[in-house]
Amino acid sequence: MSGVCDNLIKQGIVPSCDDPIVPGIEQKGVMMNRADIDFGTTAFNSTRKNIIETLALKSGKKAYEVVVMGSNPFTGTNTVLATGTYRNTFTNTVNLVVLDNGPDVCANVIDGLANGEFVVILENKFKGLNKEENPGDAAFQVYGWYQGLKPAELSNDKYSEETDGGWLVSLQEAKVPKSALFLFKTDYETTAAAVATLTKDAVGG
């Protein structure tokens, strides 16, 4: 019936003994301006609609590495339910720290973050590599696809214990219709290779 979506659970809630979930995110992620995404070229999996198979950027555009060191990189990154009148949605939050300051960082990063919309790909420590079907499809999670991640907090405290004078950044995406989006193509290695191409210097354009 059209107009009625995702109102039913479709599988059991049983933790995997062979591939138990683990917390955390890897230290390296990728961030891109949402305006640089070539939505026309991007392809979703034909049956699994929370999987993007090809996430392409417009000609001449590239994404940028985001590296957050430490034992809990991107700490505070989460997804929560937001109840609505007619429909419930989700709010994504991605937190990062910029352990730097200075005119270049402020001009090229912070000022851009302050007013832009972004898509971030983070690699989960839990990758689902031991699943029977589509191993590795839980590795790369995409935030900001639907609405763009926008700044909720951008602060610089010269005496911060956390940032040592760098910048605390919190980006948020509200009214997200799906609980999560993943980037996955064929297997983990192929997907990792695709993610790696995002930050290369663009050819053509």
Added chain:
Amino acid sequence: MIVLEVVDKLKELGGKASLSLSDKRDIESLYKEVLDKTFVKTSCSDCYRDAVIEMSVYLNKNGRMKEKSNYGLKNGVLLQMSFGDSKFYTNANLTDEAAETYLGKYPGNANYFSKLPKDWKERVEKRLKPKETEYNQVLLDTLVESLKDGVSKEAVVESFKDYQINGKKVTKKLLTAHVSKALDLLEDEAAKENDEHYAQSDNEVHADESEIE
């Protein structure tokens, strides 16, 4: 520049304690030539040395400069010739052949490319066209003679399997193509002889008829 010249130049640059402006220009230019990438200048003081190392490693590993492609992919795209194929192409290993083969299979995915030559459709068509076999005339003549002598096709293929063309052993596929061509030539020759025979017979019949009249 040839590979050996580039290798020597990289050794020279790598050995310098400090790099002059001219050395940096050389590195930028070599970077494009060897890796087909544009060197991005940053404030990093080791970047030029890193670039020299990157080029040296590439040449050591591959023995040649990176093949320049007339095609470029949008960032984020990788090509697989068939769904789920473990082999894939990115800008790092894309060749004209791979791009055109892919576009031959999936012409609707031209939008995956950020760089396409203007005549890409013609190139793809040419790539898809089966290559015409280049026949070796000496081999062809020899095969025709063998077949004329009544040797079977299979026996001919067996006896010529080690035949060499320009110092290289002929492949089974190429030999079979030559044998088929030789058979066609024999058929054409036989058909021609038949036509000539009937034409001669016709002339004789007409001559007899004229005599009778």
